Ligand SMILES: [Zn+2]
Ligand SMILES: [Zn+2]
Ligand SMILES: [Zn+2]
Ligand SMILES: [Zn+2]
Ligand SMILES: [Zn+2]
């Protein structure tokens with residue numbers, strides 16, 4: 001790294017030493033397969049996928065395909081149980097789309113199961129008295145044929161039902177509409193709603209909302225959370241695994257729909273994000289774009305993702321996060337990512353404990369936030385690589401294929417740093433003990449290799465291709481090791 | 490007032506003819522959908538001896554939508570917040586068009602007899618209730634004396 005001097009401030013400046021050193025295209029393809037996300041490729045036979053802790057089978061569906069899939073499941077149940085589609089839909093919706101369980105329970109005791117599912121009742125039907133009975137909701141009199149009831153026998157006039165449905169649908173309630181009766185939780189099936197509902201506009205709204213409800217209730221379907229994205233993801237099983245939407249690029253957890261968060265699990269990441277939001281005032285001061293060099297105190301601006309900094313003035317190497325000497329960061333005893341708790345904290349006063357708790361949170365939050373920022377800055381690095389590659393190709397200095405490894409390095413860096421960012425909420429909530437020690441050890445290893453990779457990617461033009469590819473391999477191996485040991489799904 | 494739904498007319502008539510004990514609900518002279526309500530603090534509750542003013546409004550969609558009810562008199566209660574809003578299931582998702590104004594008022598009266606700090610609207614009050622019920626009840630009693638004394642001069 002002797003040639004790196006003065007480059008901290010001007011990464012990726014023009015240089016012509018970037019060259020292919022004769023790696024065969026075969027090697028390249030192998031590497032490709034190893035770290036590229038070929039999410040459309042569901043080939044199980046590939047050995048690298050079998051032990052990839054993040055491997056997950058899923059496919060994108062368009063609305064119409066998802067609708068077809070739901071209808072198929074509904075039809076199967078109709079045929080099997082001899083119930084109408086509205087009832088089948090409500091049963092599937094209410095029972096997690098578990099057909100086997102529904103069929104078994106229904107066949108054992110049809111009436112009991114329908115009652116339990118809020119679709120039938122043992123209640124005696126209301127008796128309508130006189131030629132023009134009174135509707136108890138509107139207090140007006142109608143002929144008996146204007147009255148309608150669900151399985152529970154609560155009689156109300158058609159107009160009141162219509163008004164009830166209108167109000168509910170306006171509020172976004174569809175599959176959950178209940179009978180108007182006091183303390184009656186009988187559900188209103190779709191066919192009953194459509195028979196009564198007079199406004200065609202609300203019919204459409206009902207269809208749309210209830211379709212959304214059905215998708216959301218289905219354990220193997222998820223709406224892509226991407227903004228304005230209409231893709232529905234279909235997976236084989238409901239697990240907290242990574243989904244990458246090819247339509248909009250969103251990367252999210254299939255189970256909870258939040259940004260993908262391995263190795264942290266759904267509940268913990270949710271807790272963490274809520275905490276960060278609640279404490280955003282306290283943590284505000286952390287965000288800084290400039291820091292002073294720990295040795296010569298010159299003001300340094302961070303304009304790359306790498307946290308291994310080199311002072312442009314005195315050339316000392318230091319860590320952006322802790323301002324410590326970088327040389328300590330590469331060792332087995334790397335301590336920068338580990339929070340050292342006060343061992344006597346239990347005996348301290350409430351006041352000291354509160355201060356310690358805040359200190360601990362800020363330690364983890366600072367690192368979490370810093371990696372998020374580095375990711376943003378590294379996005380710019382990718383753009384630069386792209387522009388420069390374009391230029392090289394135009395000048396006939398190699399083909400796209402020759403320079404592809406640079407983009408692959410940038411993509412891999414992003415992936416590794418992303419996982420690294422999500423190790424911090426995991427560590428924050430971890431109980432003290434040997435498992436935490438192992439986690440922190442692997443975290444520090446990943447931390448150190450990610451920064452090495454970032455350093456090299458930012459200096460890709462003067463770093464030997466073989467060296468860069470080796471660094472990629474090491475970083476990804478560290479990431480995989482950590483996930484294999486700690487990703488629980 | 491013309492155009493008032495028959496349901497509201499009927500309910501109002503019945504509230505006048507057979508009032509709920511401990512509660513008065515009188516429609517406003519200019520707006521038949523707006524009721525001036527006074528609830529007497531139930532005996533053996535920290536609100537005993539107090540008279541609590543509430544407003545009750547029947548929205549356009551009533552009875553498809555629940556009435557809107559709010560305490561006007563200050564009250565120390567885990568399910569009622571500083572603005573007088575009430576945390577009561579039948580005023581929210583458990584509303585049914587078959588329920589009536591009188592059911593709502595009876596439920597509010599019951600809520601005064603049995604506060605439920607596990608489903609709080611005001612977290613501070615609820616925490617107080619859970620950590621030191623005796624002290625919270627004292628506080629509620631004190632507020633009743635200060636803000637809800639029967640002469641109705643305060644609110
Ligand atoms: Zn009616
Ligand atoms: Zn009913
Ligand atoms: Zn998408
Ligand atoms: Zn998740
Ligand atoms: Zn310096």
Ligand SMILES: [Zn+2]
Pocket residue numbers: 319320321322323324329336
């Ligand atoms: Zn450090």
